[in-house]
Amino acid sequence: MRKFDDDPIAELERLDAFLDGSEPGEIPIDVLRERGIEIPDEATLDDEAIHEKLWEVVRAMAEIGLFLEDTDHLSDRELYRFLVADALIQEECLPLNPASGGWHISPIGGCSEEDNEIYLRYYAEDSIRKDWGEDFGEPIPEKETRPFDRDRMLPAHGHEVDSEN
Helix, strand or coil: CCCCCCCHHHHHHHHHHHHCCCCCCECHHHHHHHCCCCCCCHHHCCHHHHHHHHHHHHHHHHHCCEEECCCCCCCHHHHHHHHHHCHHHCCECCCCCCCCCCEEECCCCCCCHHHHHHHHHHHCCHHHHHHHHHHHCCCCCCCCCCCCCCHHHCCCCCCCCCCCC
């Protein structure tokens, strides 16, 4: 079990040691499983079960200092797949005290053309879209309404983790 620490200097030193490779991190999916969160293969879950499991995982992530953003373009199943097959298997330096810090995870975190297109289509404000077009001289995708409404309900750092979704 992880021990919480309220020493911000020790936390920064630990992060520096992780970033320079002298201290290992943790694999978030392993930490969640150690906390009793079952993370089954998505193929074994129907749509209702995937919705419930996704929110269980999202709340548990917030409890260990991992916070999601920019997810409204993905279905529950797509987001669950992203978490289990990508985000939660990356070695991280999880905060010892999630109340004092955390990591933000986005499925559009990269700098690929596809990530840029998703960001511009669903998330970018009009002024950013305009500037992007002027700066890069590329066509901007049409602005679309996000197909899902989840981000406003996601746990955020500094707020209580709601047990409902």
